[in-house]
Structure formats: structure tokens, C-alpha cells
Amino acid sequence: MSLQTALQGPVEQVAARLLGCYLERRLDGQTMLVKIVETEAYHQSDAASHSYKGKTERTRVMFGPAGHLYVYFTYGLHYCCNVVAGPVGEGSAVLIRAVEPVRGTELIEARRGKTGITATNGPAKVCQALGIDKQLNGHELSRPPLVLRINPPLAPSTIAQTTRIGISRAKDVPWRFYIKDNPYASNPVLAVK
DNA sequence: AGCGGGATTTTCT
DNA sequence: GAAAATCCCGCTT
Numbered sequence: 303m304s305l306q307t308a309l310q311g312p313v314e315q316v317a318a319r320l321l322g323c324y325l326e327r328r329l330d331g332q333t334m335l336v337k338i339v340e341t342e343a344y345h346q347s348d349a350a351s352h353s354y355k356g357k358t359e360r361t362r363v364m365f366g367p368a369g370h371l372y373v374y375f376t377y378g379l380h381y382c383c384n385v386v387a388g389p390v391g392e393g394s395a396v397l398i399r400a401v402e403p404v405r406g407t408e409l410i411e412a413r414r415g416k417t418g419i420t421a422t423n424g425p426a427k428v429c430q431a432l433g434i435d436k437q438l439n440g441h442e443l444s445r446p447p448l449v450l451r452i453n454p455p456l457a458p459s460t461i462a463q464t465t466r467i468g469i470s471r472a473k474d475v476p477w478r479f480y481i482k483d484n485p486y487a488s489n490p491v492l493a494v495k
Numbered sequence: 496a497g498c499g500g501g502a503t504t505t506t507c508t
Numbered sequence: 509g510a511a512a513a514t515c516c517c518g519c520t521t
Contacts, residue, residue, distance in 0.1 A: 342513070350513070360506060377514050378503025397513060426514050468513050498520080508510085
């Protein structure tokens with residue numbers, strides 16, 4: 303399955319599709335490999351999305367080709383990263399909310415100053431762990447030093463679908479996805495809401 | 496265990 | 509000028 307094929311179609315479907323896929327990050331001569339365990343979908347038709355009000359300097363990448371990385375800065379000190387989805391001209395992307403370390407766990411925990419699930423169970427934590435900042439905004443995820451590797455789709459019965467976290471508009475849109483029973487998914491308790 | 500505030504800067508109104 | 513797709517610490521129960 304190619305990267306481009308996996309990123310086309312409805313963005314909420316892409317968000318579910320990215321669960322179980324790997325991100326490979328080269329940094330300072332070392333490699334970190336993580337599994338995506340939690341995502342959220344955002345689309346220009348969605349009031350919670352940065353792309354809702356149309357293309358701006360900040361959201362330019364969201365409207366570009368699929369497979370690029372959209373990085374934004376928020377709350378004065380945090381970065382969050384998204385995988386751009388859909389055709390050029392459509393403002394859609396998938397927020398990477400949580401990952402599970404597969405390789406390079408020691409480096410990840412050292413970069414975060416935390417161990418265990420608290421090292422990577424939140425969108426800004428993922429960026430800090432993997433060293434993702436504004437320099438990687440617009441980066442092509444088919445090329446080093448940051449590669450998105452598509453894995454076989456997970457069985458639907460292993461995926462949980464809920465409303466999104468940390469937004470004030472379109473709270474009822476159930477576009478958050480995570481791998482059931484995965485301890486690295488952030489705050490599973492919110493699933494019932 | 497749960498709540499509340501502070502950090503800190505980009506972006507849009 | 510205010511809000512923001514967050515995180516962490518410290519205080520209270």
C-alpha cells in the first residue's frame with residue numbers, strides 16, 4: 303500500500319487508517335521508530351479545523367498535497383503535527399495525538415524527561431519526543447529524516463471512535479480514533495462522552 | 496484523585 | 509487584543 307493511496311478518501315477514514323502505522327525519525331545519528339495509536343481528523347468543512355476559514359499563511363500546508371507534514375505552534379510553547387490528507391486544494395489533515403515507542407525508546411524518554419506512557423501520550427509530547435518543530439512544517443513524509451510507513455489496516459473491532467479533545471467548536475463530531483486497550487492512547491476515559 | 500493556574504507566542508479579529 | 513487541536517506543577521480534598 304502506497305503512502306498516497308492510504309491518504310486519499312474521507313479524512314476521518316484516513317485518520318482510522320493511520321492507526322498502527324509507523325513514523326521513523328532520524329535525529330543526531332540515531333533512529334526512533336514509533337507506532338501511531340491515536341489520531342484526530344480535521345477538515346475545512348469542520349468548525350474546529352484551522353482550515354475552516356480558508357487558506358491562510360498558517361494553514362497553507364493543509365491545502366497542499368497529501369503526505370506532507372503540517373506543524374503548528376500553540377499555547378505559547380507547544381508544537382503539534384498533522385499528516386496532510388486528501389487532494390490538493392482541500393484543507394484536510396490528521397493530528398497525531400499519541401504514539402507508542404517501538405525503537406529508540408531510551409532516546410525518546412531522555413528527550414522528554416519522562417518515562418513510560420507519559421513520554422508520548424499527547425500531541426505536543428509526540429512533537430517534543432521526535433524533535434518536530436516549525437522547521438519540519440511542509441516536510442515530505444516519504445523522505446528522511448522523518449518517514450511515514452504505512453502498515454496493513456487494523457481490524458475495525460480494535461479501533462475506538464470518539465469525540466475530539468481540547469476543542470471548543472464542533473465538539474460533537476466523532477473524529478477521534480485510537481487503538482482499543484493501548485495504554486499509550488491519551489485519556490481513554492473520555493471514550494464514553 | 497481532582498482542580499486550577501501559569502507558561503508564552505502565533506494567528507486572526 | 510484575545511484565543512488557542514497543551515502540558516505540568518502544586519494545592520486541595
